[in-house]
Amino acid sequence: MNETKKCEPFLKALSGADPVQARRFAAAKALEIGWGGVSEVSAMTGLSRNTISKGIRELNSAEPLELPEKLRESGAGRKRVEVWDPIVIDDLEAIISESTAGDPMSLLKWTYKSTYAIAEELRLKNHKVSHDTVRRLLKESGYSLQANRKNLEGKSGPERDTQFRYINSQAAKFIDAGDPVISVDAKKKELVGNYKNLGRSWRQKGQPELVNVYDFPSKAIGTAIPYGVYDLKRNDGVVNIGKSHNTAEFAVESIRQWWSLVGKYHYEGCNNLLVCADGGGSNGSRNKGWKFFLQRLADEIGITITVSHFPPGTSKWNKVEHCMFSFISMNWRGKPLSSYETIIKLIGSTKTKKGLKIEARLDERDYETGIKILDEDMAQLKIILHELHPMWNYSIEPRVTASK
Numbered sequence: 001m002n003e004t005k006k007c008e009p010f011l012k013a014l015s016g017a018d019p020v021q022a023r024r025f026a027a028a029k030a031l032e033i034g035w036g037g038v039s040e041v042s043a044m045t046g047l048s049r050n051t052i053s054k055g056i057r058e059l060n061s062a063e064p065l066e067l068p069e070k071l072r073e074s075g076a077g078r079k080r081v082e083v084w085d086p087i088v089i090d091d092l093e094a095i096i097s098e099s100t101a102g103d104p105m106s107l108l109k110w111t112y113k114s115t116y117a118i119a120e121e122l123r124l125k126n127h128k129v130s131h132d133t134v135r136r137l138l139k140e141s142g143y144s145l146q147a148n149r150k151n152l153e154g155k156s157g158p159e160r161d162t163q164f165r166y167i168n169s170q171a172a173k174f175i176d177a178g179d180p181v182i183s184v185d186a187k188k189k190e191l192v193g194n195y196k197n198l199g200r201s202w203r204q205k206g207q208p209e210l211v212n213v214y215d216f217p218s219k220a221i222g223t224a225i226p227y228g229v230y231d232l233k234r235n236d237g238v239v240n241i242g243k244s245h246n247t248a249e250f251a252v253e254s255i256r257q258w259w260s261l262v263g264k265y266h267y268e269g270c271n272n273l274l275v276c277a278d279g280g281g282s283n284g285s286r287n288k289g290w291k292f293f294l295q296r297l298a299d300e301i302g303i304t305i306t307v308s309h310f311p312p313g314t315s316k317w318n319k320v321e322h323c324m325f326s327f328i329s330m331n332w333r334g335k336p337l338s339s340y341e342t343i344i345k346l347i348g349s350t351k352t353k354k355g356l357k358i359e360a361r362l363d364e365r366d367y368e369t370g371i372k373i374l375d376e377d378m379a380q381l382k383i384i385l386h387e388l389h390p391m392w393n394y395s396i397e398p399r400v401t402a403s404k
Contacts, residue, residue: 027055179272183319187226229258230320236357248289251282285309288373309392
């Protein structure tokens with residue numbers, strides 16, 4: 001059982017306690033943990049260290065514990081900062097937007113900035129907040145305190161942070177100009193058939209949905225390769241579900257489908273498109289086919305396509321992961337992906353409180369693997385390399401003027 005599961009009963013009991021009981025429960029938990037317990041319980045519950053320390057003093061006192069004569073009435077006391085200063089939420093999201101990562105298989109998000117650093121940036125924007133308040137706001141926004149895990153795909157450093165800031169500034173510039181900014185990536189390949197899907201869903205008691213015992217690919221109807229295109233400004237997107245291979249041509253075709261289905265209607269007359277993509281895979285920075293087929297798309301739709309890649313090992317920072325894929329995974333958890341129609345319906349029915357809308361389509365095309373792009377073909381591309389990290393940042397201009 002992981003630490004989160006172990007703490008669930010304690011947190012549930014704490015949620016129903018009054019302020020006095022809450023600090024004493026928290027204090028008892030901190031004493032049980034021992035050294036570092038106050039900090040750990042503070043991070044777990046959102047209670048301040050001072051509050052927990054006060055509870056410890058009460059528990060260590062020789063005097064018997066008594067309830068105070070008057071408990072605070074519901075709704076009384078100091079208002080939360082977001083009530084009297086609602087702009088603080090927008091500024092908080094702006095500060096952490098360039099440093100936010102997420103798990104595409106859950107709703108967890110995290111940021112590499114400390115609560116102290118975020119609080120200091122908010123104070124520079126004239127918000128009166130403490131690091132404890134920042135911690136609470138992050139928890140309520142779906143962020144989680146994460147420990148290190150052996151899952152790094154590359155090293156961090158000043159180049160990575162510089163690229164994050166560049167992507168963020170590029171996205172802001174494009175959105176301010178009314179041009180589209182999309183985040184793209186392929187979700188993990190799924191077997192289509194009556195197979196077990198992780199998670200649970202609500203059904204009549206004692207009537208679980210029966211699935212195959214073994215996940216033999218040879219018995220599957222096929223495979224599904226969901227490639228997502230997420231519009232950062234509009235909070236909507238398109239998922240192109242491939243049946244063959246996740247190639248560069250398939251990746252660019254997915255962007256073409258987004259443009260044909262929704263993009264050209266919402267951004268009529270635009271001259272530029274920003275694509276934020278991972279540094280590897282079918283849309284990788286070293287993939288010649290990715291650039292080759294993007295040039296064809298730029299020629300076809302008549303706009304300049306700018307690409308900014310995330311550095312190696314930072315795919316979790318890609319917006320499509322935690323703004324779209326995570327919600328799709330939550331929506332179909334515990335449900336067998338028994339057919340392509342089922343997958344399309346489950347993706348299309350994914351909704352969020354913030355109004356996320358997704359359109360899903362099936363791509364029947366058989367994409368060829370192993371296509372060789374020759375140097376003379378690459379020489380014909382109209383690519384403009386950016387000064388900052390030209391391997392990761394470049395623009396592809398149309399070679400001909402197309403009707404949009």
